[in-house]
Amino acid sequence: MTGSENAPLLQVSNLSITFPSRDRDAGVDVVDKISFDLKKGQTLGLVGESGCGKTMTALALLNLVPPPGQITGGQINLNGMNLLELTSREMRDIRGNRISMIFQEPASALNPAFTVGDQIAEAYRLHNRVSKNDARRKAVDMLARVGIPDPTTRAKAYPHQLSGGMRQRCVIAMALICEPDLLIADEPTTALDTTIQGQILQLIVDLQGQFGMGVLFISHNLAVISEIADDIIVMYAGRIAEQARRDVLFTSPVHPYTRGLINTLPTSGSRGKPLQTLPGTISDSDLQAQGCRFLGRCDLGDDSCAGSSPPLLNVGGQHYSSCPKTVGGSR
Numbered sequence: 001m002t003g004s005e006n007a008p009l010l011q012v013s014n015l016s017i018t019f020p021s022r023d024r025d026a027g028v029d030v031v032d033k034i035s036f037d038l039k040k041g042q043t044l045g046l047v048g049e050s051g052c053g054k055t056m057t058a059l060a061l062l063n064l065v066p067p068p069g070q071i072t073g074g075q076i077n078l079n080g081m082n083l084l085e086l087t088s089r090e091m092r093d094i095r096g097n098r099i100s101m102i103f104q105e106p107a108s109a110l111n112p113a114f115t116v117g118d119q120i121a122e123a124y125r126l127h128n129r130v131s132k133n134d135a136r137r138k139a140v141d142m143l144a145r146v147g148i149p150d151p152t153t154r155a156k157a158y159p160h161q162l163s164g165g166m167r168q169r170c171v172i173a174m175a176l177i178c179e180p181d182l183l184i185a186d187e188p189t190t191a192l193d194t195t196i197q198g199q200i201l202q203l204i205v206d207l208q209g210q211f212g213m214g215v216l217f218i219s220h221n222l223a224v225i226s227e228i229a230d231d232i233i234v235m236y237a238g239r240i241a242e243q244a245r246r247d248v249l250f251t252s253p254v255h256p257y258t259r260g261l262i263n264t265l266p267t268s269g270s271r272g273k274p275l276q277t278l279p280g281t282i283s284d285s286d287l288q289a290q291g292c293r294f295l296g297r298c299d300l301g302d303d304s305c306a307g308s309s310p311p312l313l314n315v316g317g318q319h320y321s322s323c324p325k326t327v328g329g330s331r
Helices: 054-061 089-093 116-125 133-146 164-176 196-213 223-230 246-253 255-262 284-288
Strands: 010-019 028-037 043-047 070-078 099-102 182-186 213-217 231-235 239-245 315-317 320-321
Touching: 010 054, 010 246, 028 070, 028 239, 028 284, 028 315, 043 054, 043 223, 054 070, 054 182, 070 133, 089 223, 099 164, 116 133, 116 164, 182 196, 196 213, 196 223, 213 223, 223 246, 231 246, 231 255, 239 246, 239 255
Parallel strands: 043 213, 043 231, 099 182, 182 213
Antiparallel strands: 010 028, 010 070, 231 239, 239 320, 315 320
């Protein structure tokens, strides 16, 4: 399977992440038995409100779930290799080399005490036996590839001497310098203005074409996800609410949560009108619910939704939803 061109680059199966709880002996599953695949060269969008488990899922792929949280179930396979069975040393070789991550706030990802060139070069030297000069030349070349003007000079700059957009480009250069198989982009445009957001999204697309990597793109913004993702997973309170190809999700959303998110997007016909909102937020009680975790905010919900966790149901083709009131069949 590893050698097959059609085999997924990344396979996540029944992944669960649990944090201790004073109210429950078993703890709280902030990610609850989620599964998805990602092929090389494709982009999978992971979308949902704050607290839905997006970032925790990303950290699990790097085996960096912060304590006291723990991965309590499932498998994470990269090219057929179960990452959860690797030693700490083996995972260090994977991070930044075969899997890299871009964070939403570049200021927190860059050390203010070192030049950006030194930091990018050090990321390369961690995984390659090269001299400091060779690593620095590689860093300058990578800065040029991410669109930094006069990269030789910029490599000598400290993070505070660069704009937010430039810093994010440096973070991308650091993430890609080892040409990873998988790039995780966690809200990489949130701290940037709209014009720079578009440039960074296009840069990720262009570099994906150059390196052929798979991209897991995480955002709370459906509009951003719609510009870059091939497939989209909508998460709510640690579970997958809906999963589909991008065009299908936006033209034929099924789950009430997905519909609510899409209805909040501005359209040409909404100019001058108040924007729609999705009432409520993800709460602790949602995370502890035995049945549908969206029940407390759902217009379709009733007592039948409170019994047990709803499975993903097949809507047709590669379109799935966990709301049995709107679809039929089984995955």
